[in-house]
Amino acid sequence: xxxxxxxxxxxxxxxxxxxGKRMPLALYKVRHSLAxxxxxxxTELFPQxxxxxxxxxxxxxxxxxxxxxxFTPQDLERIEARMREIVNKxxxxxxxxxxxxxxxxxxxDNPFKLELIDGLVRGAADEMGEQTSAAGDGAAxxxxxxxxxxxxxxxxxxxxxxxxxxxxxxxxxxxxxxxxWRGDEKNPVLQRIYGLAFHTPEELQHHLKMQxxxxxxxxxxxxxxxxxxxxxxxVGPGLPIWLPNGGVLIEQLxxxxxxxxxxxxxxxxxTPHVTKEALFVRSGHLPYYAESMFPPMTLDDGERYYxxxxxxxxxxxxxASKPRSYRDLPLRLAEYGTCYRFEQSGELxxxxxxxxxxxxxxxxxxxxxxxEAEFLGVVNLYLKYFEIFGIEKYVMRxxxxxxxxxxxxxxxxxxxxxxxxxxxxxxxxxxNVPFYEAEDEAAFYGPKIDVQIYSAIGREFTLATxxxxxxxxxxxxxxxxxxxxxxxxxxxxxxxxxGTHERFIGFLIxxxxxxxxxxxxxxxxxxxxxxxxxxxYCQRVARQLRAEGMRVLVDDGPERMQNxxxxxxxxxxxxxxxxxxxxxxxEAVSVRLRSGEDxxxxxxxxxxxxxKALVARYALALWE
RNA sequence: GCCCACAUAGCUCAGUAGGUAGAGCACACCCUUGGUAAGGGUGAGGUCACCGGUUCGAUCCCGGUUGUGGGCUCCA
Numbered sequence: 001x002x003x004x005x006x007x008x009x010x011x012x013x014x015x016x017x018x019x020g021k022r023m024p025l026a027l028y029k030v031r032h033s034l035a036x037x038x039x040x041x042x043t044e045l046f047p048q049x050x051x052x053x054x055x056x057x058x059x060x061x062x063x064x065x066x067x068x069x070x071f072t073p074q075d076l077e078r079i080e081a082r083m084r085e086i087v088n089k090x091x092x093x094x095x096x097x098x099x100x101x102x103x104x105x106x107x108x109d110n111p112f113k114l115e116l117i118d119g120l121v122r123g124a125a126d127e128m129g130e131q132t133s134a135a136g137d138g139a140a141x142x143x144x145x146x147x148x149x150x151x152x153x154x155x156x157x158x159x160x161x162x163x164x165x166x167x168x169x170x171x172x173x174x175x176x177x178x179x180x181w182r183g184d185e186k187n188p189v190l191q192r193i194y195g196l197a198f199h200t201p202e203e204l205q206h207h208l209k210m211q212x213x214x215x216x217x218x219x220x221x222x223x224x225x226x227x228x229x230x231x232x233x234x235v236g237p238g239l240p241i242w243l244p245n246g247g248v249l250i251e252q253l254x255x256x257x258x259x260x261x262x263x264x265x266x267x268x269x270x271t272p273h274v275t276k277e278a279l280f281v282r283s284g285h286l287p288y289y290a291e292s293m294f295p296p297m298t299l300d301d302g303e304r305y306y307x308x309x310x311x312x313x314x315x316x317x318x319x320a321s322k323p324r325s326y327r328d329l330p331l332r333l334a335e336y337g338t339c340y341r342f343e344q345s346g347e348l349x350x351x352x353x354x355x356x357x358x359x360x361x362x363x364x365x366x367x368x369x370x371x372e373a374e375f376l377g378v379v380n381l382y383l384k385y386f387e388i389f390g391i392e393k394y395v396m397r398x399x400x401x402x403x404x405x406x407x408x409x410x411x412x413x414x415x416x417x418x419x420x421x422x423x424x425x426x427x428x429x430x431x432n433v434p435f436y437e438a439e440d441e442a443a444f445y446g447p448k449i450d451v452q453i454y455s456a457i458g459r460e461f462t463l464a465t466x467x468x469x470x471x472x473x474x475x476x477x478x479x480x481x482x483x484x485x486x487x488x489x490x491x492x493x494x495x496x497x498x499g500t501h502e503r504f505i506g507f508l509i510x511x512x513x514x515x516x517x518x519x520x521x522x523x524x525x526x527x528x529x530x531x532x533x534x535x536x537y538c539q540r541v542a543r544q545l546r547a548e549g550m551r552v553l554v555d556d557g558p559e560r561m562q563n564x565x566x567x568x569x570x571x572x573x574x575x576x577x578x579x580x581x582x583x584x585x586x587e588a589v590s591v592r593l594r595s596g597e598d599x600x601x602x603x604x605x606x607x608x609x610x611x612k613a614l615v616a617r618y619a620l621a622l623w624e
Numbered sequence: 625g626c627c628c629a630c631a632u633a634g635c636u637c638a639g640u641a642g643g644u645a646g647a648g649c650a651c652a653c654c655c656u657u658g659g660u661a662a663g664g665g666u667g668a669g670g671u672c673a674c675c676g677g678u679u680c681g682a683u684c685c686c687g688g689u690u691g692u693g694g695g696c697u698c699c700a
Contacts, residue, residue, distance in 0.1 A: 178627030
């Protein structure tokens with residue numbers, strides 16, 4: 001802590017914040033200091049508001065207040081104006097070490113700060129609620145407070161020395177919302193105010209512009225504009241309906257996945273959407289996962305049926321359908337199974353978080369000796385997909401158990417955890433796949449590799465998991481007869497490299513901004529007749545191209561050609577094929593690319609061959 | 625689930641100090657047959673999300689419901 005405050009302002013020095021993120025120290029100080037300035041402004045304007053915590057984050061900062069009335073947009077304007085006054089007063093930030101008693105006296109009216117002090121004194125957590133690494137397990141002997149102007153806050157710092165280091169026009173309060181104290185919904189509700197903050201007004205403007213761009217790429221907006229999917233009140237929240245264009249995307253993705261899985265030795269199966277309660281009791285989903293499941297249907301005879309939230313128990317049944325020999329392993333069962341999960345209403349988010357989802361699911365049953373190769377095979381499958389889709393930014397996380405959760409969150413078998421975690425770690429190192437480790441993030445039955453990807457607009461989410469299951473096969477009495485004649489329990493690898501159709505297509509929409517590569521585009525080409533007399537020829541060419549496997553439309557509407565080009569352009573159709581007298585005479589089409597490039601007339605056959613070649617190798621380019 | 629905000633034509637949005645609504649785009653029809661991002665005209669479209677309350681009268685005010693958005697939390 002002390003060393004931190006002593007560091008020189010330097011954009012080269014990175015400081016950690018949040019979970020596993022870093023930002024330049026200088027920026028951290030500006031943002032953190034602005035959080036304090038905001039707290040001062042808020043407590044001045046709303047004396048009943050009690051400050052709790054306020055850290056720097058990705059693009060700025062926030063501060064949570066305990067207050068009887070939420071902040072209105074007008075309040076934010078007043079607070080921001082007051083902050084600007086404080087910043088312009090060029091006040092010092094003064095650090096002071098205080099004793100526990102003094103700290104308790106200073107914050108005696110603020111139960112949240114007192115709770116933080118309790119934590120700090122015990123050495124358990126710092127003011128962000130995170131483990132203190134510096135203090136080890138010893139209690140923090142010294143507490144620090146920072147004072148600027150009239151406001152004093154419990155804080156480990158560091159801060160700017162004086163608010164003149166903060167540009168008064170490089171920050172902006174953007175929104176208020178609620179948050180729970182310590183992120184726990186059992187705790188009191190706090191009001192959080194978010195602010196953006198940078199070194200210069202230009203950086204702030206740039207950020208705002210990027211956000212504007214991001215809104216344009218939002219899959220919810222593009223999904224509606226491009227007629228990919230829709231929601232309907234009478235169908236229900238979180239239940240997407242795929243429109244014809246979305247249907248094509250799904251068909252193409254499934255075709256790709258089936259081909260890849262066939263090459264990798266998977267067998268395709270299909271299983272029911274509803275099942276008796278007993279299956280999920282055996283799998284451990286009931287009652288453990290009951291919260292995320294739709295409530296059961298009770299039949300006349302009292303039997304309860306559930307709609308499936310996962311495919312695995314069915315695949316286990318398929319494994320168990322006959323005796324297995326080590327010669328049968330690895331057994332790889334794949335299914336694009338539709339699952340239903342009862343996500344909390346507040347969790348639903350476009351296609352990214354839904355209640356009905358089609359999973360690119362498979363389970364691999366293998367022996368311990370086969371594990372490494374199988375696990376790596378799956379990871380490599382991921383990497384192949386990333387290449388096809390041009391996904392360059394991704395992070396793999398090895399999610400481990402935590403001893404504290406054994407028997408509660410996690411299957412109570414520490415040695416097996418350590419062993420399987422090491423197996424995964426070794427497989428990843430063996431394959432030279434970079435990853436980082438995170439404790440207490442595992443599935444209840446085993447460790448996993450989570451793949452985080454980032455859509456073009458910076459939205460981060462878990463695309464896929466690759467999980468090791470050392471517990472559930474035993475619950476299903478899955479066995480194989482090994483070489484030595486002994487019955488053994490196989491390991492099971494759960495994997496879903498493309499996650500779900502819903503999330504993956506949501507991601508792809510943002511990744512490509514709706515401009516899908518030719519192999520994936522719902523409509524690949526639109527034929528545009530210049531005059532009515534060219535329509536017949538267009539229809540003939542369309543039939544020809546469809547026979548070649550292309551997805552083609554003819555725009556025979558009454559508008560002018562320019563208007564049709566514009567419509568096709570807005571629909572992000574890769575190829576616009578303009579047809580006039582010249583083309584009709586020479587069995588040609590005039591090719592215009594979505595990029596705006598005019599490639600002039602060329603023979604229909606040549607165009608078709610060119611596109612077919614691009615499609616066959618899943619090319620991202622429009623023309624080569 | 626919780627806190628806050630929002631809900632007007634297929635879409636994007638105006639509007640009414642409470643007297644049942646309007647534009648642009650899209651759609652239909654007519655004219656125009658035009659060579660690489662919007663030709664012109666005419667017309668049709670709305671129980672102002674739903675259910676209650678206040679009022680002579682509610683799209684507008686109040687309450688509830690549903691949905692959506694921004695967060696908290698969790699996950700594919």
